[in-house]
Amino acid sequence: MSVRSASLAELIERHRGELVGYLARMLGDRQEAEDACQEAFVRAHRAFGRLGPDANSRAWLYRIATNTGLNAARRRSHRAARAAEVDPDALPAAAGPSLERREELRAVRRAVEALPPRQRAALMLRQFQDLGYAEIAAALGGNEDAARANVYQALKKLRAALGGVRP
Amino acid sequence: MITHDDELIALLLGDRRRSAALGRWLGTLEGRRELAAYRRTLEALEALYGDAAAAPRRTIYYCALPTPIGRVFVAAGEAGLVRLSFRQSEASFVAELRRLGADVVRSPARTADIVHQLRAYFAGERRSFDVRLDLRHTTPFQRRVLLAAARVPAGQVVSYGEIARRIGQPQGSRAVGQALGQNPVPIVIPCHRVIAAGGRIGGYTGGLGIKRKLLRLEGALAAAG
Numbered sequence: 001m002s003v004r005s006a007s008l009a010e011l012i013e014r015h016r017g018e019l020v021g022y023l024a025r026m027l028g029d030r031q032e033a034e035d036a037c038q039e040a041f042v043r044a045h046r047a048f049g050r051l052g053p054d055a056n057s058r059a060w061l062y063r064i065a066t067n068t069g070l071n072a073a074r075r076r077s078h079r080a081a082r083a084a085e086v087d088p089d090a091l092p093a094a095a096g097p098s099l100e101r102r103e104e105l106r107a108v109r110r111a112v113e114a115l116p117p118r119q120r121a122a123l124m125l126r127q128f129q130d131l132g133y134a135e136i137a138a139a140l141g142g143n144e145d146a147a148r149a150n151v152y153q154a155l156k157k158l159r160a161a162l163g164g165v166r167p
Numbered sequence: 168m169i170t171h172d173d174e175l176i177a178l179l180l181g182d183r184r185r186s187a188a189l190g191r192w193l194g195t196l197e198g199r200r201e202l203a204a205y206r207r208t209l210e211a212l213e214a215l216y217g218d219a220a221a222a223p224r225r226t227i228y229y230c231a232l233p234t235p236i237g238r239v240f241v242a243a244g245e246a247g248l249v250r251l252s253f254r255q256s257e258a259s260f261v262a263e264l265r266r267l268g269a270d271v272v273r274s275p276a277r278t279a280d281i282v283h284q285l286r287a288y289f290a291g292e293r294r295s296f297d298v299r300l301d302l303r304h305t306t307p308f309q310r311r312v313l314l315a316a317a318r319v320p321a322g323q324v325v326s327y328g329e330i331a332r333r334i335g336q337p338q339g340s341r342a343v344g345q346a347l348g349q350n351p352v353p354i355v356i357p358c359h360r361v362i363a364a365g366g367r368i369g370g371y372t373g374g375l376g377i378k379r380k381l382l383r384l385e386g387a388l389a390a391a392g
Binding site: 126128151152156158162164 | 173
């Protein structure tokens, strides 16, 4: 027991940063992400005994984090929608200071916030957490095709939010 | 049924190589427009949710020091000096730092190095600064101008046109003037050493009186000038 506990602590230590980042992208709120990550680690602790010795432990942690994040998103949808943390006006100048660009960022942010939570999770896993479709499928449940379809659907909605764009 | 949209997304995400049919579609006006739109979408996503946006909030430390040109505020973060300001109230300086998306903390300890160097400068004991600069809130053009101005040594002056020439934009002296006017770290980047053609003093965001004072301190302007 003590040996396995130590290795769970190591596992958490190794992946904590990326998991908080993932949950922040999924929930749009750093503090909520920190809380959800803490909750995910408690769940991981309970489930650790059932993790097989050959299992992909990173994918396993992502699965737990995803479930925790989806629960948090569900709980939140019962409350008033909160202001997003990512403020286009607070981004560094390199992100593009032009008015047109800021409008674009705002449109994309609104579209991300309107995505169904599973699509948002799939998009963030693919785009920022470097998970393949098999791992995304493992994290979300469902098969690889469904995982891919979630990512593509999400991107189509974000693209639609931009409207007309000059080539 | 796989649409052009799906194929385009697959291409941009690196899931799949470009098919001949997609290549043909990308040659059409619609294809080019959609390619541009999806690229912009991914760029926006990166700007909003990429590592830079997801990073924890940074902290900027500041403090004030009395100098011959009045109270000077300096602000620095982990990456270096962010702002230097004078003729500004503490409240408005702090508000400006907050707009950079940082937590702002007054800390003489964290700003001791630059404060020490500034004291020596105003005492006439130091003619240049050795500090890291954090210029992330400036545009690439502005950075080129600022770095060119930073190379003008104390005791010398150059014209706006000369800076424009040094950055390879000889027609850009007006833009150079504007970029220098928004110098986030005056004195440390000595934009006061850049003057108008024909030896006229030119402009200075901090006021011409201060520009003259600084040049006099450095010996670039006669004491009576």
